[in-house]
Amino acid sequence: MSRTGPVGLAVVGAGNISGQYLRNLTAFPDVEVLAVADLDDRRAAQAAAEYGIGTACSPAAALEIPEVEIVVNLTVPAAHAQVALAALRAGKHVYGEKPLALDPESGRAVLAEAAARGLRVGNAPDTFLxxxxxxxxxxxxxxxxxxxxxxxxxxxxxxxxxxxxxxxxxxxxxxxxxxxxxxxxxxxxxxxxxxxxxxxxxxxxxxxxxxxxxxxxxxxxxxxxxxxxxxxxxxxxxxxxxxxxxxxxxxxxxxxxxxxxxxxxxxxxxxxxxxxxxxxxxxxxxxxxxxPLSGTEAGRGIGVVDLARSLRAGQPHRASGELGLHVLDIMATIVASAAEGSFQKVTSVVPATDALPASWDPSEATL
Structure with a gap:
């Protein structure tokens, strides 16, 4: 059955960047942070207490919470693909910090897993929104x-x-x-x-x-x-x-x-x-x-809200895994070009998405 109302989140990774996400995601009404998880129990508990989150647990336990629909993956880059794949195999959508993975091959594996399961992948940065x-x-x-x-x-x-x-x-x-x-x-x-x-x-x-x-x-x-x-x-x-x-x-x-x-x-x-x-x-x-500027300056996490709203509406989200893969592919191709001393082709493409409406506001409840 299709779900309605705010989208349940689990934040995996309670490191340095997590505070910016948790401060915003616990305030945006269209999402609800149900758990914060980390391999370090102490860090998870501290973050949960600071931001009023009911559950602090291990990453594996967070994936078992039925109400969690999106896993926000804030782990170190070397763990991005592994955590994303685990979340997808648990039936969760994933929004991850950049880069999508360490290399394009791992990034493509994440997107393939999502496609096979009918799930979505989002990826930072969302600053462009x-x-x-x-x-x-x-x-x-x-x-x-x-x-x-x-x-x-x-x-x-x-x-x-x-x-x-x-x-x-x-x-x-x-x-x-x-x-x-x-x-x-x-x-x-x-x-x-x-x-x-x-x-x-x-x-x-x-x-x-x-x-x-x-x-x-x-x-x-x-x-x-x-x-x-x-x-x-x-x-x-x-x-x-x-x-x-x-x-x-x-x-x-x-x-x-x-x-x-x-x-x-x-x-x-x-x-x-x-x-x-x-x-x-x-x-x-x-x-x-x-x-003059128009739009939101709410900060990190607006890509998660756009994913959540798009998920409910059945529309494409903007900070997508495909965009994250293309950026990863560009960077990997830069590395290859520097090593080989020649122009290199970037093989991936990314579908165009609409600009974010100037009136879009993550602080307003829409779901």
């Missing part, structure tokens, strides 16, 4: 920049070890600046320009070991296993191009996302946020002009 990127999409679709020509991306910093209390996983396969921060920028670009068809890239590792800079582990060294500076040229199927740089080796730091067209250039907001500013500048403008 926020007012900033959605307003940029409306500006592009309204022709404010003319025909899109090319994008420029730069995300450069010294890495997360200066602020994160346990940063080693950022330097393991499935992370690094490309896999950790790249999904925000690549998802935003794909939502604006459509799928990527080919890439050419270079990559390097500046240091083989790093040091934790804060928290109980401060001063502890850990190994680096992935490139820490990646540059890539992207060609989109629609004909646009993009130049991108993702780095954990930049002392000065830089954050840039611009989209140039035949009539004007858009300076987009940080795609790791849900708001603005969004600015435009034409050839006769002396200064950037700020464009």
């Amino acid at each position: 926020g007012a900033g990127i959605q307003s940029a999409r409306r500006a592009v679709e309204a022709g404010l920049i003319g025909e899109p020509v090319a994008a420029t991306v730069a995300l450069e910093s010294m890495g997360p070890e200066g602020w994160h209390p346990d940063p080693a996983f950022f330097y393991l396969p499935g992370a690094g600046p490309l896999f950790d921060m790249g999904p925000y920028y690549l998802t935003a670009l794909v939502s604006l320009l459509g799928p990527v068809s080919s890439v050419a890239a270079t990559a390097r590792m500046a240091r083989q070991r790093r040091v934790v800079g804060s928290g109980p582990l401060a001063g502890t060294e850990f190994p680096v296993e992935v490139p820490t500076h990646v540059t890539a040229l992207l060609e989109f199927a629609a004909g646009c191009g993009a130049s991108t740089a993702f780095s954990f080796d930049s002392p000065a730091g830089k954050q840039l996302l611009e989209l140039g067209g035949t009539e004007a250039t858009l300076a987009l907001p940080d795609p790791n946020t849900f708001g603005g500013p969004l600015r435009i500048r034409g050839p006769k403008d002396r200064e950037w002009r700020e464009l």
